[in-house]
Amino acid sequence: MSEKVESAQRSVELTRTSTAVYTVRNATGAEMQFGHGDGLFSPVELLLAAIAGCSSIDVDTVTARSAEPTSYTVTATGDKLSEDGATRVDNLNIAFNIEFPDTEGGQKAAGMVERLAKLSHDKYCTVSRTVERGTPVSHTLNVTVGDSTD
Template sequence: MSEKEESTLRSVELTRTATAVYTVRNASGAEIQFGHGEGLFSPVELLLAAIAGCSSIDVDTVTARSAEPTSYTVTATGDKLVEDSATRMDNLNLAFNINFPDTEGGQKAAGMVERLARLSHEKYCTVSRTVERGTPVAHTLNVTVGDTTD
């Protein structure tokens, strides 16, 4: 693999921990447990979280240079639809609710939010841009039956 390929590759590893319960780990060792069940994020909720998180980082990183927000929440919503027996999400929306202090820096930061959210959507948020583009997902299968130890 070339140096360029290594620098662009992103990956996580998912491990089944119980029926419909999984732990995903990234290269730095951070983990999230998700699946179906009480107290777990669903995969769709993780998708919404990824979209909200990606744009939030874009907006927060720049505005925080001028002022720390006194509150910062982003609500990601969407409708789960069934079409021809297949499910998908539609009407995805991010609602930014940010409050800055009433200072010169706070006013400057507040004035940047609309532009930064637009730039995130149009240019910088890898997650939402990938969803909008409709990037294909391929599958590689390695399924065995029986003892695989030597």
């Protein structure tokens, strides 16, 4: 007996704004610029941000019900490697640095972080679970050359 797989497609649209600079927009209209250059996130940094953000939401949503953190920083790191001319990121790590107030709620929230981070990793964080699984990426190409019938 296999588990039921639920599917809900997600998408973003990327538009080139200049050489190696892009704007990405989601279905709700949120957008950000990234690419290669000063003041821009690189695609690898966006991957790290997605991993850190996904697990942060899982942990923060639950702990904030007990206490608001006084400090909440998550650092995602990875080593960009080149093997036989192909690049990838290895040794991914997420480091949670969270401080809660010294109250009953703060102690309760602090006591949940380890379990919530593990649940995020094992079950809830779509981004890190996708990376760990090694989901294939396909390409669809639609390339044209301008109309030359002038």
